[in-house]
Amino acid sequence: MDAVKLLNRTDTKFVIPKDIFVKILPILKESYKVLEIKNKRVAQYKTLYFDTDNFDFYTHHHNGWPNRYKVRMRKYIDSDLCYLEIKNKKKGRTLKKRIRIPDFEEKMSDNSLSFVNDVIPHDIELVKKLWNSFHRITLVNKTDTERLTLDIGLGFQWKEKSHSLENTIVGEVKQEKVDRNSPFMKLIKENGVRPMRISKYCIGAKLLYPELKNNRFKQKHIHINKINELVS
Numbered sequence: 001m002d003a004v005k006l007l008n009r010t011d012t013k014f015v016i017p018k019d020i021f022v023k024i025l026p027i028l029k030e031s032y033k034v035l036e037i038k039n040k041r042v043a044q045y046k047t048l049y050f051d052t053d054n055f056d057f058y059t060h061h062h063n064g065w066p067n068r069y070k071v072r073m074r075k076y077i078d079s080d081l082c083y084l085e086i087k088n089k090k091k092g093r094t095l096k097k098r099i100r101i102p103d104f105e106e107k108m109s110d111n112s113l114s115f116v117n118d119v120i121p122h123d124i125e126l127v128k129k130l131w132n133s134f135h136r137i138t139l140v141n142k143t144d145t146e147r148l149t150l151d152i153g154l155g156f157q158w159k160e161k162s163h164s165l166e167n168t169i170v171g172e173v174k175q176e177k178v179d180r181n182s183p184f185m186k187l188i189k190e191n192g193v194r195p196m197r198i199s200k201y202c203i204g205a206k207l208l209y210p211e212l213k214n215n216r217f218k219q220k221h222i223h224i225n226k227i228n229e230l231v232s
Contacts (some may be wrong), residue, residue: 010178011094012169012185015220017227020191021150021169024135030184032148033140037078039136042152044077046133049201050126054213060203063215064092068202069120072102084112086119130158130204136171141182147174148184156204163207167228170200196220205218 035039050071051057060068070087084105085098100114108116108126114128133155139148154165155220173184178188198220206214206221214221 005024009094009176011091012173012175012178013198014173014188014193015196015198015224015227016169016171016188016193018167018169020188020193021152024187024191025150027187028139028148028184031143032141035069035138035140040078042135042137043079044133044135045151046075046077046131047200048073048131048224049129049204050108051129051205052124053127054203055129055209056124058202058212059090061199061202062213064135064216070199071116071120072201073101073128075104084108084115086116090121123199130156130201130208132156132204134200143177144179144182146182148172149174152201156207158208163204163209165203165224165228168224171199178181188203196223 035043037043050073053138056073057069061070067088068092070164071085072087073082073084075082082101082103083098084101085096088097097115097119099111101109101112105112106128109148117123133153134151135153137150137152139150140146141148151170151172154168154170156163170185173182173190175182202217203221205225206212
């Protein structure tokens with residue numbers, strides 16, 4: 001895992017129906033090793049996302065800003081580790097910075113605020129927006145610098161509202177630069193799944209806050225809803 005941290009990387013994402021996921025998973029073992037922690041190969045994650053009161057981060061993503069941010073607290077349940085993480089999408093690359101925190105913070109500590117202010121070069125006031133939970137399988141290419149994450153059992157919650165996407169798996173290929181010859185890339189293409197620029201935060205925000213602007217995401221949500229037999 002140390003060899004494939006890829007904190008400065010390219011990300012290629014896929015929305016995978018459950019039936020295709022079940023079909024391809026056994027084939028992937030030919031080219032990938034699986035991350036195992038405490039005898040578990042399926043890890044549990046919980047995330048608290050932050051945004052401005054007016055959803056500036058969501059809006060920047062929706063409008064396709066070439067330089068945008070995502071701020072979250074993520075707990076790796078099986079490892080009992082929690083981090084404040086900031087992802088900066090810039091000119092097609094993803095840069096991630098993070099610091100260890102004791103646990104989720106109802107209100108950001110001075111240390112957390114200082115970290116945010118150091119990474120994001122303009123003054124912002126952040127508020128909690130939604131919770132996200134899922135289970136993840138992490139695969140590492142046996143020969144190349146490539147990591148693959150497969151997120152299953154996606155759930156989103158805020159106050160009394162909640163949504164789950166049990167039939168949708170979000171796959172993400174993390175590489176130094178995009179390589180379409182990746183075994184996973186080839187396999188997923190053979191099964192009719194194409195790359196899709198998508199954000200779990202934006203999916204959850206639209207599900208929990210239906211009043212948000214959505215025209216550029218509409219086709220993606222229709223596709224996800226169809227997979228999950230939801231009414232769009």
